[in-house]
Amino acid sequence: MPLKNTNIVSAAQTKFGKLEGVTQREMFSEAVDKATIEAGIPKKDIQAAFIGSFIPEMLIHQGHSAPLLTDFAGLKGIPATRHEAACASGATALRAGVMAIESGMYDTVLVAGVEKMTSSTTPEVTEALAAAADDQFESSIGLTFPGVFAIAAVAHMNKYGTTEEDMARVAVKAHKNASTNPLAHFQKPITLEQALKPLVIAWPLKIFDCSPISDGAAALVLTSNEKTKQYTDLPVKIIGSGQASDSMNLCDRTDLTTFSASVDASRAAYKMAGLTAKDMDFAIVHDCFSIAEIIASEDIGFFEPGKGAKALRDGVTALDGDRPINPMGGLKAVGHPVGATGVKQVVVAYRELIGDAGPNQVPNHDTAVVHNFGGTGATCVITVMRRGDV
Ligand SMILES: CC(C)(COP(=O)(O)OP(=O)(O)OC[C@H]1O[C@@H](n2cnc3c(N)ncnc32)[C@H](O)[C@@H]1OP(=O)(O)O)[C@@H](O)C(=O)NCCC(=O)NCCS
Structure with a gap:
């Protein structure tokens, strides 16, 4: 219901x-x-x-x-x-x-x-953020969040042929959308060449693959x-809400190209709303790293597993595409003050739904899905929202 x-x-x-x-x-x-x-x-x-x-x-x-x-x-x-x-x-x-x-x-x-x-x-923040991973098996032996998502990126590259250029395109789209968002951390568009510069944080992730x-x-x-x-x-109106969890430790997962909590939470939220992914006009997803947007676009049912990068390449997820994702710039370019992000994502969806997004307005804006996850996806919350009547 x-x-x-x-x-x-x-x-x-x-x-x-x-x-x-x-x-x-x-x-x-x-x-x-x-x-x-x-x-x-x-x-x-x-x-x-x-x-x-x-x-x-x-x-x-x-x-x-x-x-x-x-x-x-x-x-x-x-x-x-x-x-x-x-x-x-x-x-x-x-x-x-x-x-x-x-x-x-x-x-x-x-x-x-x-x-x-x-x-x-940055080292202090990196260490503090690592508390969101399993300290006994991951953080204490040096695994950082850029490292965790680099592992997911390599798994996605190996299984589906996703490339470094695909991931760079997430950053280019994010910075382009954020360039007209005065509340964003970064407000300058970047080129694909800039995004691909070898400023490696944790291969294959480079600086522009990371949220700041x-x-x-x-x-x-x-x-x-x-x-x-x-x-x-x-x-x-908030018409659907789903939450799910997964093992903290990556070693306990069987597939690193998907986050099961995102899949489970989105199924629960769509079911509660009585809708499917096809009914969503746009999505706000947790792009803490570029690969996370590609995986999230698949996990929330916008695209088949392994097809997220192609949709991005084809412009489907652009502001003026058929299924816009992160029309105001996402975490990548708007910034990621961690505790604020999940609320800010809903602020963005609200502004899009009421038609108050200015140059970042998506054309169809009746229904939206918001994806916010924690750590390596050990917690995921999905919210389905619809422009309502009083
Ligand atoms: C990528 C990262 C390591 C860069 O940190 P850093 O090397 O200390 O970078 P600095 O803060 O010294 O910034 C250096 C320059 O790069 C820019 N910059 C920093 N991070 C950036 C990013 N993610 N994207 C684009 N530019 C970035 C800064 O604005 C600065 O530019 P300027 O010289 O023109 O002012 C850091 O942003 C990071 O750890 N990000 C991930 C955060 C994270 O894990 N969040 C949780 C996700 S689950």
């Missing part, structure tokens, strides 16, 4: 990037202000907050951040909980918010995500049907 009662009535994000001198709480507060007072929603209407944030203990020595963040953002006193699922922290916070509305417990809630990363060095280390925050306000018309004539 499709979810029936959860509406997104406002959505906002800060600029993503190296936000020097801006603290975690300031970014969070900015996103919350944009999603509440600037959208005509009084803060006193927010009954609870669900917040995605991955590694503030390691990056800024701050735990127990939910009450700290809500207090700083002028939401003191409400129930505030942090959700952690590596890079899927934002989407797990969203699921908690959806369940809170669907259960009837609350009418109006805040879902937000935030991460401050650039005050740490970024700061940023994003926020959404969810309401029940009854409350929705108080705030907007143009809500977006």
